[in-house]
Amino acid sequence: MTTSPMSSVVPAVPFPLLPTGDEEKDEELRRSFVRDEDERPKDPHNVFSNEIPVISLDGIDDVDRRAVMCQKIVDACEDWGVFQVIDHGVDVDLISQMTSYAKEFFALPPEEKLRYDMTGGKKGGFLVSSHLQKEVVRDWREIFTFFSYPIDERDYSRWPDNPQGWTPVVDAYSQNMMALADKLLEVLSEAMGMDREALKRSCIDMQQKLVLNSYPKCPDPHLILGLKRHTDPGTITLLLQDQVGGLQVTNDGAKTWITFLSNGRFKNADHQAVVNKDSSRISIATFQNPVPEAVVFPLAVREGEDPIIDKPMTYADMYKNKMARDIDLANQKKLATAAGRTAAPFDLGKIHQKMLDEIIA
Ligand SMILES: O=C(O)CCC(=O)C(=O)O
Numbered sequence: 001m002t003t004s005p006m007s008s009v010v011p012a013v014p015f016p017l018l019p020t021g022d023e024e025k026d027e028e029l030r031r032s033f034v035r036d037e038d039e040r041p042k043d044p045h046n047v048f049s050n051e052i053p054v055i056s057l058d059g060i061d062d063v064d065r066r067a068v069m070c071q072k073i074v075d076a077c078e079d080w081g082v083f084q085v086i087d088h089g090v091d092v093d094l095i096s097q098m099t100s101y102a103k104e105f106f107a108l109p110p111e112e113k114l115r116y117d118m119t120g121g122k123k124g125g126f127l128v129s130s131h132l133q134k135e136v137v138r139d140w141r142e143i144f145t146f147f148s149y150p151i152d153e154r155d156y157s158r159w160p161d162n163p164q165g166w167t168p169v170v171d172a173y174s175q176n177m178m179a180l181a182d183k184l185l186e187v188l189s190e191a192m193g194m195d196r197e198a199l200k201r202s203c204i205d206m207q208q209k210l211v212l213n214s215y216p217k218c219p220d221p222h223l224i225l226g227l228k229r230h231t232d233p234g235t236i237t238l239l240l241q242d243q244v245g246g247l248q249v250t251n252d253g254a255k256t257w258i259t260f261l262s263n264g265r266f267k268n269a270d271h272q273a274v275v276n277k278d279s280s281r282i283s284i285a286t287f288q289n290p291v292p293e294a295v296v297f298p299l300a301v302r303e304g305e306d307p308i309i310d311k312p313m314t315y316a317d318m319y320k321n322k323m324a325r326d327i328d329l330a331n332q333k334k335l336a337t338a339a340g341r342t343a344a345p346f347d348l349g350k351i352h353q354k355m356l357d358e359i360i361a
């Protein structure tokens with residue numbers, strides 16, 4: 001594999017997020033978004049696939065329709081780990097209010113958004129690019145995070161007072177997402193031959209985090225990603241996106257919480273977000289996660305299968321290992337590229353505390 005030197009591919013137009021005003025620094029900032037050739041997007045934002053399963057939740061409480069729905073969701077989770085939900089029952093006005101407030105917030109001047117700066121591990125707020133510190137290459141996005149569940153741990157001082165009136169909308173939206181996630185996890189539990197509550201129970205208490213993504217127009221969408229290729233670590237993610245397009249999924253699979261619980265039966269979608277020159281884009285990801293001390297171990301092992309992990313671990317450990325592994329892979333790749341060779345395969349033994357300390361999500 002060969003990669004062209006980074007210096008030959010500097011984005012053409014100044015970076016729109018938070019330029020420093022210092023020409024040299026801004027140049028360096030722009031360069032920090034340029035991906036290695038093998039990571040650059042292959043398809044533009046507006047090429048849509050019709051392969052992703054579309055599932056209607058209409059009639060979810062009717063026994064026969066539920067059985068059909070259940071089978072479709074199982075197929076989608078086995079093949080892709082992702083599906084589009086329609087007829088979900090979430091109020092369209094609530095969805096459009098949430099999106100409008102998000103747009104209003106991201107349109108505020110940088111100093112206003114930075115009143116909620118989340119760096120240093122604060123419980124919610126505004127960040128550019130990512131929750132991860134010391135990224136090798138940066139993402140072309142701004143994010144705002146609400147820690148929404150458990151409710152008694154909410155820190156409303158981290159919820160913006162500008163735009164005014166947003167808080168009750170976030171509250172209603174997060175409740176609706178919790179209810180929708182519950183419904184989907186009930187169906188998945190039944191699909192695994194367990195009682196409806198099994199997956200939820202394994203999470204002990206469902207935690208929830210809303211991450212609002214704003215992807216500004218990008219002058220060089222062929223060099224840059226809005227959000228790098230990754231898998232989400234938790235139980236289920238509900239993603240709301242506008243009409244612009246940019247989410248791209250491959251069905252290679254990866255091993256995280258839901259994959260372990262289903263003993264490898266349900267995939268966790270490997271995905272990324274691309275950006276484009278013409279339109280900015282908003283998406284709202286709702287991450288539903290178990291409590292940190294929840295135990296990761298297959299809940300249902302089918303006949304003739306062995307458990308895909310040898311011994312139970314906590315969700316907190318699984319999460320840290322995953323993040324450390326992602327960072328380590330990126331660092332190895334950077335070193336290997338600099339030395340003109342391909343990266344060595346990841347060695348789990350190499351995770352050490354220093355890497356874990358670099359994670360602030
Ligand atoms: O914006 C998107 O389409 C993807 C967002 C996402 O994958 C995430 O926030 O984890």
Ligand SMILES: [Fe+2]
Pocket residue numbers: 230231232271
């Ligand atoms: Fe994601």
